[in-house]
Amino acid sequence: MAILIRVQKLIARYGFASRREAEKLIADGRVRVNGVVIYEQGIRVDESSVIEIDGRVINREIRKTYLILHKPEKSLCARRDPFGRTLIYDLLDRKYRDAGLFSVGRLDYMSEGLILLTNDGEFAHRIMHPSGGLIKKYEVISDKEIPYKRIAAWKNGVYIRREKYTVTDIIPVSKKKVLISLTEGKNREIRRLFEHVDIPVKKLRRIAIGTLKLEDIPKGTHRELTEYEVKRLLEEVKT
Numbered sequence: 001m002a003i004l005i006r007v008q009k010l011i012a013r014y015g016f017a018s019r020r021e022a023e024k025l026i027a028d029g030r031v032r033v034n035g036v037v038i039y040e041q042g043i044r045v046d047e048s049s050v051i052e053i054d055g056r057v058i059n060r061e062i063r064k065t066y067l068i069l070h071k072p073e074k075s076l077c078a079r080r081d082p083f084g085r086t087l088i089y090d091l092l093d094r095k096y097r098d099a100g101l102f103s104v105g106r107l108d109y110m111s112e113g114l115i116l117l118t119n120d121g122e123f124a125h126r127i128m129h130p131s132g133g134l135i136k137k138y139e140v141i142s143d144k145e146i147p148y149k150r151i152a153a154w155k156n157g158v159y160i161r162r163e164k165y166t167v168t169d170i171i172p173v174s175k176k177k178v179l180i181s182l183t184e185g186k187n188r189e190i191r192r193l194f195e196h197v198d199i200p201v202k203k204l205r206r207i208a209i210g211t212l213k214l215e216d217i218p219k220g221t222h223r224e225l226t227e228y229e230v231k232r233l234l235e236e237v238k239t
Contacts, residue, residue: 004044007033010051012121014058016100019125030054065099066230067092067117069222070214073203077106077115088115091220104128108188113138113206114214117222123234127209130184132237135168137208138180138190142199145175150197160196165189179207210236 005013008022017025023041025031031038032052033045045051051058071077075086088103096117104116104124118124126132140146148170157166169181180190194201207214210233217223225233 004046006041007031007038007043007045007051008041009122010045010047010049011053011058012125014051015064015119015121016053016058017102018104018121018128021102022121025053063099064120064123065096065101065118066120066123066225067096067101067222068212068214068217068225069115069117070217070219071107071112071115072219073110073112076109077103085109088117092117092222105185107206108191108204111204111206112219113204114209114212115206116209116212116225123230126234126237128185133183134210134233134237135181135183135208136185136206138182139173139177139203139205139207140180140190140194140201141177141203142194143176143202144199146172146178146199147197148172148178151178151193154193158193158196160192165193167193209233 008019008026011017011022011025011031012019016022026038026041029037029039030053033043034050069088069091071088075088075091077088079087079089081087089097089101092101100119101117102119102124104118104127107113107115116127127134152170154165154167155170157164165186166184167180167182171179173179182189190204191201212229212233
């Protein structure tokens with residue numbers, strides 16, 4: 001008997017999009033299974049089914065690719081921008097342009113640092129999901145002195161507009177610089193925490209995801225992860 005798998009999971013497995021992105025594709029009516037447009041998220045099919053997205057049959061033999069990119073500030077983690085701003089995909093070598101890569105999580109326009117890109121949806125789902133407990137580390141610099149004793153309370157959680165924000169660790173580097181570690185990575189989480197205590201963020205840079213470090217990768221450039229790095233990241237994710 002054939003094993004039935006949810007369509008969004010298959011799309012992610014084939015490296016076309018993350019599960020979350022696949023769910024949106026289904027909701028938008030852009031996915032066909034054996035010639036029929038589907039809208040329901042829970043539909044299960046076997047791997048012999050023909051899955052199309054925007055009329056294109058998914059290539060199941062696509063090589064899985066994993067990149068680490070040093071995102072510069074003033075660049076977007078998006079596919080397009082009506083204002084013509086720089087996109088992280090503009091920074092990729094030509095050979096990666098048609099590889100179906102998407103970012104594993106995001107950094108906002110003014111932030112810089114480590115971004116992962118892949119066409120492996122299962123990998124992206126495991127790395128991004130908060131339940132995996134993978135620690136992301138950030139360097140934060142301000143023009144003002146940072147009140148360490150005050151922000152240390154963030155490790156116990158703080159509510160901002162009825163939403164709870166929690167960091168796993170805070171390490172002071174200097175009066176105006178700290179290292180922040182967290183696992184959730186909510187939208188603009190660190191900036192909102194600092195705004196909450198009226199401390200302006202001059203520079204925000206992600207320097208590590210798990211044991212994978214940005215290190216000496218020049219800003220605006222990228223490289224492929226080694227098999228060992230991919231395996232080690234997945235081993236660090238809680239199951």
